Amino acid sequence: MNEKQLVEALKRGEKWAYEKLYNEYASRIGSVAKSFLGADDVDDVVQEVMIRIFKGIKKFRGDSQLSTWIHRITVNVCKDMLMKYKKRKEILTDFSENEEGPYYQPKAHEDVPRDTFNEITVEKVLKALENLSPEDRLLIKLRDIDELSYEEISRIIGKPLGTVKSRLHYARKRLREMLEEGEKNVERSSQQDTRW
């Protein structure tokens, strides 16, 4: 089954089409929501995105890929959620909570120098990511994890290509700087500990 057939079935409101859509896209929607909101509870986002797809699929003309359209809806839902959360003054970011453990310890590459690899801990990375803005986290996720093209990202977030590119370059740099700052802070605090 190709994308066009799936879209047609979605337009007709066929149950199996929505089931297929959920199976294919729910994990991607959840992942984007996690990167943007920084929260683990993303079920509400997935549900809202599916409902918006149901409501808006008749207007989908196929100018862009279905995945791009769904990504765009997801980002819009996340923005709405963020606004809602801000109004409620809820703390969203939980990057540093309960993240250490065997599950988050990636396997070391053989060609990576041991000392360089060891200085990057999960805790530090998550802390640095937490300090990035939601948009920057999303850009890094879309480009460096999902490996989407700049054109696609531009369509998803609704910003010009040049803006996306410069913003991502800045976000990468900022992430690296924050990690370095974190390392320095750790070194400083360990020196203070030894003084005491």
Place this chain on the structure above:
Amino acid sequence: MWNDRLNRILDGEERISKDDENLRSELLIYKRIMEIYSMKLDYRPSNNLKDKILRKLERRKRLPILILSTAGITALFLILFVQFFFTPSPNPSSSMAGIPNEINLNEKNMVSFPNDLVEVLKTIELVSDGF
């Protein structure tokens, strides 16, 4: 440490030379960061959520039909209500009594039509024929 070259390499616009150790090390660090981030973003949707969403969508699909049928039934009841309670109906006693009375009156008139009057009318007819 971070510079434009790293961005270009990450975007696939430039290739890294084997002897550039600093860049290689930076790239490996970045790769490691992305591995951790990727694991952090891992999301496995549950079947319960799928069932819940599909139920909701099914309900939404049926919603227009439900609204239309509810509106139709309500309109029907409203029309019936207005007809029963607000439309003025003719008084059954007066109408029942009135119609036969008129008939009776006509019958009476026909029966009691005076013979003299008939004679007068005949005379008028004769006179008018003469003219």
